[in-house]
Amino acid sequence: MPEESRNNETEICNHFTKQEVPKRRKMMHRVFSNVSQRRYCYLTRRYSTSIHSHEPTASQLNNMSKNANVLRMIEGFRKYGHLQADLDPLGLLTKQNVPQLHPSYYCLNDSQEKVDLDGLLAIPSQRSASIPDIISHLQKSYCGSMTAQFTGIGDPAVQAWFAERVESAPSTPLNADEKKKVLDRMIQCETFDHFMQKKFGSVKRYGMEGLESAAAGLEAVLEECAAEGVTDVIITMAHRGRLNLLAGLLQLPPDRIFWKSKGNSEIPEGVHAVGDVLSHLGQSATIDFNGKKMNVTLIQNPSHLEAADPVAMGKVRARQTRMKDDGSKVVCVMLHGDAAFTGQGVVTETFGLSKLAGYRVGGTIHLVCNNQIGFTTSPENGRSTRYAADIGKLVDAPLLHVNAESPEEVIKSCKIATQYREKFRGDVVVDIIGYRRHGHNELDEPSFTQPGPYVNIRSRPTAIQLYAKQLQTEGIIDAEYVNQIKAKEESRLDASFKSMKQPTSSDDHFKGDRWSSFKQCQDATAPVPTGVKAELLNEIAQVSVQLPSGFEIHSRLQKGFIQARLEAMKKDQIDWATAESLAFGSLLKEGYDVRISGQDVGRGTFSHRHVTLVDQKNGKKVIPLNELGPGRLEPVNSSLSEAGVMGFEYGYSVECPKTLCIWEAQFGDFANSAQIIIDTFITCGESKWLKQSGLVIMLPHGYDGAGPEHSSGRVERFLQMSDNDAVDLHNERNKRPNFRVINPTTPANIFHALRRQMTTDYRLPLIIMGPKTLLRSAKAVSKLSELSEGSHFTPVIGDSQADPQSVKRVVFISGKYYYDVEQERQKRDVRDMAIVRIEELAPFPLKEIQSQVAKYKGATTFQVVQDEPQNSGAWMYLQPRLSQLVPGQLQYIGRPPCAATAVGNGPEHKRESAELMERIFA
Ligand SMILES: Cc1ncc(C[n+]2csc(CCOP(=O)(O)OP(=O)(O)O)c2C)c(N)n1
Known part of the structure; x- marks a missing residue:
């Protein structure tokens, strides 16, 4: 039997009686011999252990059949163990005691008689165990400070892989140096928060206190990626802990943060930009992880939570395309707040892209920085699911939940998640459950709304104190260690603070091979030769x-x-x-x-x-x-x-x-x-x-009778967002628009x-x-x-029919309504009217309009004509601009204002259109 069929067969054996097994085995062999399953099975091979990688022997099958109830109990823990897990440092997440976690549910007693584990469960270096020992192992695996949910996943290979990963190594094998490194990262995070508090007490820093282990978790993800041969990681995250990560793990010189915290701009002098708030800063650095260099980018984000998720994913996909990568080199990592992750629709939309051929990136690693609060909203008001991570079930993502006060379990979860992505190229979520030591920002008072939890939080030792104590007990650090690391970090921050300076124009922008030939736009109104032979x-x-x-x-x-x-x-x-x-x-x-x-x-x-x-x-x-x-x-x-x-x-x-x-x-x-x-x-x-x-x-x-929601691209909204100066049309900045609208x-x-x-x-x-x-x-x-050589985009199309000498009325139209009006003009044989088409609205084509106006010296009437309602279309944008360029008063002829974008029935649209045409030619 080929190996790919064997792994899946373990599952058959888990679910069917001894008599059924041979029949099912045959069937599964047929099913899994196809190519796509072969791929999965190849992927499972690397981490397979005895339970999943070998075809069950006759004796294993017998054993499974004989101990079917033990097997059912093991599956019960895999499915429900998380309900008893110790995930919440504050104890707000109620544990649930379900019968499926008790041996009596499976008619098992606490006899010390040994059960042969062959084919049932992998307990390191044990071939058999008593029911109490099995239960104890399952409790350690699923009901400790870390747990996993994967039994609902449609792919049996994933389930098998996850079970093996979680069960075979319940205690974390970090060595002393690795443990110190985790503690160091947490200390660094906290020190940054304290430093900011000391120097910039009135700045909102959205600190990480209460979730410092998430920083160590992210570091573990990055290290694991580097070890797997990943060369590029693109990260998106919101405000919480962003500055801590930037100044620490992500190696942004802290003075950039201090410079901005003092109220200065991050934008170099002479560069046209308004900049952004402190908590939206981005960073790109090449970072060495245990000797492997990796490009790590934290993309800039807006305040709108989660909005940057699809942006990061698109960036990853683009880089993968450039590098001809299938997800082995470029990886997407997203950090989420618990409230935003469950509340924002864009999260669902982004998950929805994760398996689509034109969008997939080979799996995203999601870390939920779960402080169990969204501003002042507690989870019971903030989501309809038990866990913040549950949204990941949408795409069959395995979920790992972990108590943030167990840093080593955080590391373990993050490593499993990273290995899972590498193996199965799917999304995976690590839910790091901690708390927020202060208010939403440090100027806010959290106990106005959450008095109980904040009594607990304020009297609680920090996760760093707890972990340092553990390492001291283990003889890994001495009593002075934490202070030493703190002092070192403080002096690094202090030195950076003293050397802060204004960024120069050479910083960051337009660098690297992709952007080095680009610059800021100098004149977007200049014609660009785009004709082709x-x-x-x-x-x-x-x-x-x-x-x-x-x-x-x-x-x-x-x-x-x-x-x-x-x-x-x-x-x-x-x-x-x-x-x-x-x-x-x-x-x-x-x-x-x-x-x-x-x-x-x-x-x-x-x-x-x-x-x-x-x-x-x-x-x-x-x-x-x-x-x-x-x-x-x-x-x-x-x-x-x-x-x-x-x-x-x-x-x-x-x-x-x-x-x-x-x-x-x-x-x-x-x-x-x-x-x-x-x-x-x-x-x-x-x-x-x-x-x-x-x-x-x-x-x-375009208005064609299709009614509301099928008529308007809402040009007025885009025009309102244009940064074109409507008061001073000659303002030089108008040559450097924020975007074009045509x-x-x-x-x-x-x-x-x-x-x-x-x-x-x-x-x-x-x-x-x-x-x-x-x-x-x-x-x-x-x-x-x-379209040929010598031609280019024409922002304004003048009237080639009208005789300038006879024109009394100049009509400005933008868009397809031109053709309707032109047809009617011909039909009515109107000769004193010129129609000027404004093809590009932003940047406003000042010179071209001026020359059109100058052409019609005898014109006395200037009108904007549109078939959109008055409160839409280009009218409101054109009005203040054209008014400065035409003699006399600019008139509007178009549909009356309308609450919807268009009327809801065809005949009414036609009636309106006919009436509008009459008004134009009245
Ligand atoms: C789309 C959007 N809605 C509302 C807000 C206002 N807001 C800022 S932070 C926040 C709470 C976020 O909670 P959570 O996602 O749990 O992150 P935390 O701040 O707790 O880390 C809210 C509602 C926002 N920034 N974006």
Whole structure:
């Protein structure tokens, strides 16, 4: 029997009677001989012991059958042992006494008669044990200060591996030096907190006191990673203990923290940025772990708890892609607060990505820094689950719970978790349960709301005192040891405090091979030549619809997509989807990668894109553009998540400036599910952290009768978040926008806009109000010459029909409504009207608008026309700007204000539209 079948067979033997075993064995052999199971079984091999790695012998099977009730009891402990575990230093977590943890439940007595352990349980160096001894071993394994939950996991190999890991080594084998190292790390943490208290008593530091062992736990994770050959770890965490870790384990020079704590800025002089608060600082360092060097990055985070989770994951995925890694080199680690971990939806969305082919990172190690409180909220009000870690069950993540006052068990849990990820490439959660010695921050009084626990906490020796006492009893340290380590750390901090200075421009930013050729944007309003040779564009168009031989394309696509594209190229009428493909293809040719992710992006919500084509006879997929190379196009259909996926793509874009990263909404309306990512990363990541992103957000937008939630990408909100100066339009800062917002009407412009994202020496996020009906409009087409060499993005498209001399009225329109108004103008043969299309809203195209206004000397009426309601669309953004540029009063013609984004029925929409058109041409 192949080895892979054997491990699983242990499980059969655990669950079936002796008579059933041979039959089941045969069946399992068939089931597990397939390839994916083979992989699992390969993974289990390394840590397998007698119980799981060998095919049970006849005598083992007999033994298991004979001792079936003992086996049931062992399984009872694996499943329910955690309910009796000693996990909470404060005793707030009530233990539960369930019958399944008593031998009587299994008709077992406390006889001293020895039970043969063969095939049942691994007790180190024991072949047999009495029932009391077995119970004692199980209690040590599952009911001590560390426990695990894994019996609900769908993969039997994982269950078997976990049982073995937890049961075979109930006492922690740390040597004296390792124990001292754990204590040192905890002392370092506490010393930092005390130092900050002494020097900056009024600064909120969100200290780690009560959870110092989590720092040692993280160190154990990193050491274990390094030992496994991992070269890069990307970490995300919230405020709690962040400064402690930065100044200690993560090697940020403490003076950076002190400098900022004094009220100074972390942003070097001459750099355009506003900076961020102390507890959001990030760090990247190469750290030596027992002789193995590893790049460790703690990414910057916003205050919105957990929002950085998908960002870190996207960054990890991007780095893995760059390094062609499957998760053996680059690892994601997330530290969570207990309240946020259970409360924030983005956690669920991020977990949801963990096993998806286009997003997985080979498992994330989650450490819950569980201080059993969220600001002032106790767990009974803060979550509906027993454990903060329970959310991990969503993805079958094993859970380890550990008492923070047992540092050695914390280390053991963290090591098991790291080994699990390495072996099974899955998410795993370590729930480190401690407390918070002070208030939410150090200026807050916690006993206003939690008087009982804080009487306990305040009278409690610290975890360091407890552990130091243990090590002293063990003869590992003497009475002076703690003070010596403290004094050493204090003098390090003191020296750093004395040498604090302003960061220089060479610090951190735009360094490293990926970013060294980039700088801060100097003038985003300057045209960027993005045209491409016509021959190459023709070639790309051909390749974009070329299928491998034998590929059976859907008949409607053959005609409506492939032939249509080829014919359109011949007729020189490039539509939207073709322009997009030409942009992608030309970038691939130039060596950039392109990643487009979102719901149904391969085909496109509106069935227009079809960059991924599906063989009708076997379901195989091809991406024809990938024949172009050297870059690679990665269209990834996502889970039904916005915050998770958008955050992920943002993280990807920050890691890979030479990948055109695109997130597309199903409809623009749904982007607000990711509002936190937009507000706290995309619009201001560079300004807060000097981290540039070239992420493109495509938001199908447009009023076409589809009603609320299918009509608006909420351009007004993006424009409100633009840092363009509306008062002083000539302000130089307007050339350095925080991001771009465009509402293009031509395929040429989408082509140039996408290419511009990659061909500049800076990166800016780009928000596109994208088309829906325009995708199939015969009018929204461009000529090849508009995409060819010498061409570029046109921020403002003037009127080529109107005679400037006759124009009395200038109408500014942004977006696809232009085509409706233009059609009506022609129908009514209106000659005194010019329509100016504002394609790029931010940065505001000042010069181009000025020259349009100057063109119509005889114009007396200037209007903004939009089909969005007055409280949406571009009106509120354009009004203060255009008003300064046009003579007389700027008028608004559009829908009246509306509480919803659009009216809810088609006929009403039509009536409104007709009425609006009448007003425009009244
Ligand atoms: C999304 C979000 N909502 C609310 C807050 C305000 N807030 C800051 S810390 C905190 C409590 C967090 O508790 P927990 O996650 O347990 O972390 P702890 O501070 O206890 O370490 C709250 C509610 C926030 N920062 N982010």
